[in-house]
Amino acid sequence: MVEAEDRVPGDRPPLSKQVLAGDWTPEEARLPVQVDELEVDWELGRRATGLDLVERRLRLDDGRSVPFDGLVIATGASPRRLPGAEGLAGVHVLRTLEDCLAIRSDLDASPGRVVVVGAGFIGSEVAATCRQQGHEVAVVEALPVPMERIVGTDLGSLSADLHRDHGVQVRLGVGVEAIEGGDRVERLCLSDGSVVDADVVVVGIGVTPATGWLEGSGLAIDNGVVCDETLLAAPGVVAAGDIARWPNARFGEVMRVEHWENALDQGAAAARRLLAGDGPGERFEPVPWFWSDQYDRKIQLAGRSGPNDEVRIVHGTVEERRFVALFGRGGRVVGVLGVNRPRHVMQWRRRIIEAMTWEDGLALAAEEEAAAG
Amino acid sequence: MRIVVDFDLCESNAICMGIAPEVFEVRDDDFLYVLDETPGEELRAKVEESVRRCPKQAISIAED
Numbered sequence: 001m002v003e004a005e006d007r008v009p010g011d012r013p014p015l016s017k018q019v020l021a022g023d024w025t026p027e028e029a030r031l032p033v034q035v036d037e038l039e040v041d042w043e044l045g046r047r048a049t050g051l052d053l054v055e056r057r058l059r060l061d062d063g064r065s066v067p068f069d070g071l072v073i074a075t076g077a078s079p080r081r082l083p084g085a086e087g088l089a090g091v092h093v094l095r096t097l098e099d100c101l102a103i104r105s106d107l108d109a110s111p112g113r114v115v116v117v118g119a120g121f122i123g124s125e126v127a128a129t130c131r132q133q134g135h136e137v138a139v140v141e142a143l144p145v146p147m148e149r150i151v152g153t154d155l156g157s158l159s160a161d162l163h164r165d166h167g168v169q170v171r172l173g174v175g176v177e178a179i180e181g182g183d184r185v186e187r188l189c190l191s192d193g194s195v196v197d198a199d200v201v202v203v204g205i206g207v208t209p210a211t212g213w214l215e216g217s218g219l220a221i222d223n224g225v226v227c228d229e230t231l232l233a234a235p236g237v238v239a240a241g242d243i244a245r246w247p248n249a250r251f252g253e254v255m256r257v258e259h260w261e262n263a264l265d266q267g268a269a270a271a272r273r274l275l276a277g278d279g280p281g282e283r284f285e286p287v288p289w290f291w292s293d294q295y296d297r298k299i300q301l302a303g304r305s306g307p308n309d310e311v312r313i314v315h316g317t318v319e320e321r322r323f324v325a326l327f328g329r330g331g332r333v334v335g336v337l338g339v340n341r342p343r344h345v346m347q348w349r350r351r352i353i354e355a356m357t358w359e360d361g362l363a364l365a366a367e368e369e370a371a372a373g
Numbered sequence: 374m375r376i377v378v379d380f381d382l383c384e385s386n387a388i389c390m391g392i393a394p395e396v397f398e399v400r401d402d403d404f405l406y407v408l409d410e411t412p413g414e415e416l417r418a419k420v421e422e423s424v425r426r427c428p429k430q431a432i433s434i435a436e437d
Contacts, residue, residue: 013428032430260428261388291386291428298384298403342387343399349391 001038002060004075005096006045008035013260015100016125017293021133022104026097032264048075051217053234070236070274073214073225074267077207077242077258082117082176090185091201094122103202111135112199115188117176119146121292121299123204124159127168128294130202137168138196140188142205144173151337152307155318155325158339159294162321166295171196207258209243224256230281231270240270250285251304251334259290287352289345297321300342302349303335310358314365315344324348326365328358374417375435376410382431389423389432396420 003009011029018024043060050059057065079093090110092103107114107130116127119141131137143149145156160170175191179201188196209224219233220226224245231238231246239246241263245256257266269284276282289302305311305327316323316339324344327335333356336348351361376396383405389397390405395416398406412420424432 030430032425032427261426264426289388291384293384298386300386340403342385342403343390343401346387346391346399 001040002043002046002048002058002066004045004047005098007097008042008044010097012095015097016094016122017129019097019100020094020104020126020129026101029097047213049213051214051219053218053237056236068236071238072267072270072274073233073237073239073243074241074263074270075210075213075243077209079203079207080205082179082203082205085179085185085201085203088179088181088185089183090181090199091179091203093203094126095207103200106200107133107135110199113138113197114200114202115140115196115198116202116204117141117188118204118206119143119159119163119170119172120204120206121159121290123202124163124294125292126202126204127163128166131163131166131168132295137163138171138198139163139168140171140174140176140190140196142173142175142191146172148307150301151305151325151327152309152311154311155337158299158318162294162297165321207242209245209256211243229283229285230273230276231266231284232273232281236274238270238274240266244270246284248285249283250287253304255288257288259288261289262286287349289349296340298338298340298342300338300345301335302345303327303333303352304329305335305337309334312362312365314362315341315369326361328361331358332356333358333361374412374414374420375437376407376412376420377433377435378405378407379431379433380405382429384429384431386428388426388428392423392426393419397423 011031014029019029047061049061057067059065079095085091113136114130116123116139119139127137127139145153146160148156163170176188177191178189180187185201211221224243225233225239227233227239227244227246229247233239242258247254273281287303292299310328313323313325322340324341325337336345338345385399385403385405387399390399396409396412398408
């Protein structure tokens with residue numbers, strides 16, 4: 001196991017919530033595996049720098065090259081950074097425990113104004129956590145409707161609305177032109193000519209698959225490592241997690257999924273594929289799921305959703321911030337979004353697995369609403 | 374086997390309910406209820422999968 005970080009990996013979701021808030025120690029953010037029982041040789045603080053598929057060797061950053069029979073590529077993704085912020089203290093991304101503790105320490109040292117760039121899930125969780133710690137928080141997002149590409153225009157303002165409910169200033173449809181300061185960050189200049197003061201900046205503008213070290217390896221790279229339906233990227237080479245791009249036959253869609261549960265499932269599936277050797281292997285065709293906790297709301301999305309899908313709120317209302325919305329595509333229910341409705345999300349996820357039609361889905365939802373009175 | 378849930382950790386993601394609805398239920402109040410604290414051996418595989426896939430590692434099995 002070659003790991004670029006110098007510690008055995010932990011669990012990442014708490015890094016934008018419990019650990020960032022100081023409610024949990026880093027040790028409490030554990031992975032759901034007994035790492036010390038794995039019986040693997042760890043190469044910690046070591047990066048893979050190249051792959052030779054002909055000689056079947058992995059090159060490492062200490063100059064060594066390691067032979068392999070099977071290779072699992074799970075180098076994940078790296079957070080995008082804002083240009084012009086290099087060397088300016090107080091500007092952060094959030095990916096690793098080190099990032100989390102650096103933000104934590106800045107928040108403790110200067111309990112001033114936090115500006116979060118990007119209203120995606122990481123940015124939104126950081127904003128919520130900081131706000132709940134009593135900081136003044138502003139969120140700056142380049143898109144006019146933050147989650148439009150995921151859930152369409154009608155529901156896309158959901159997390160912006162949640163922030164506003166909690167007294168966070170939200171600036172939509174403005175980009176960051178410059179980050180200014182002396183040694184430390186002092187302000188952001190925005191594309192509409194306005195200026196936002198900042199003591200701490202957290203940038204959450206997405207990630208890039210960490211494929212740089214695979215250039216020239218002969219593997220197909222296209223927004224991730226391109227795999228077949230069984231996660232095989234080349235004979236004896238599989239990929240899993242944020243870096244793997246594969247055709248999910250269930251949805252007839254090539255996807256790359258950056259969520260916690262997928263990393264768990266896809267890792268196991270990739271390992272099984274590797275062990276199947278020259279056999280056909282099993283198709284990996286999950287119904288992806290993720291959750292995001294912001295303030296007292298739990299947002300969960302299972303399946304697929306996009307701006308061109310049919311959308312129907314089948315339970316609750318957006319106004320009460322407690323609802324279930326279904327997404328339909330090609331005559332089937334393909335996705336479900338729930339806010340503080342985990343039971344419904346899991347029920348609908350099962351129905352998506354069972355390939356329920358859109359028509360049947362809406363009829364069933366209406367029936368259930370009537371029965372619930 | 375006996376199901377033990379750490380309710381300080383449980384975030385009601387309802388993953389366990391998706392896997393083993395015979396044992397776990399998240400109700401309208403958003404809290405998890407264990408329907409059967411001592412499920413039969415035929416449910417062991419499902420319960421173990423629930424333990425493994427709980428994002429908060431809030432579920433464990435006690436053998437007593």
